Amino acid sequence: MSDKYNNFTDFYPFYLSQHTNKVCRRLHFVGSCFIIALIIYVAVFGVYSLLWFIPVIGYGFAWAGHFIFEKNRPATFIYPIYSLVGDWVMFKDMVIGKIKF
Numbered sequence: 521m522s523d524k525y526n527n528f529t530d531f532y533p534f535y536l537s538q539h540t541n542k543v544c545r546r547l548h549f550v551g552s553c554f555i556i557a558l559i560i561y562v563a564v565f566g567v568y569s570l571l572w573f574i575p576v577i578g579y580g581f582a583w584a585g586h587f588i589f590e591k592n593r594p595a596t597f598i599y600p601i602y603s604l605v606g607d608w609v610m611f612k613d614m615v616i617g618k619i620k621f
Contacts, residue, residue: 544585551581
């Protein structure tokens with residue numbers, strides 16, 4: 521991870537290269553689904569204190585995928601904003617079938 525990325529367009533192919541293991545991608549996907557469900561729950565029931573679980577859920581599933589299955593270090597340690605955006609772009613790409621689930 522020695523390259524310096526100055527824009528997301530250049531970063532995203534690298535991000536995808538760090539998610540070649542299907543279990544890792546699926547864990548990212550499941551974590552993102554749980555985050556969406558949590559946000560909907562909070563919006564409906566107004567339990568705003570549950571929003572503190574968003575990073576726990578998101579990073580928990582993603583980092584398990586990286587450390588256990590992908591066997592690499594999450595890019596979020598060096599590129600936190602690009603990685604956050606990359607996770608949601610990858611989620612969208614999996615939903616529309618551009619990236620294999």
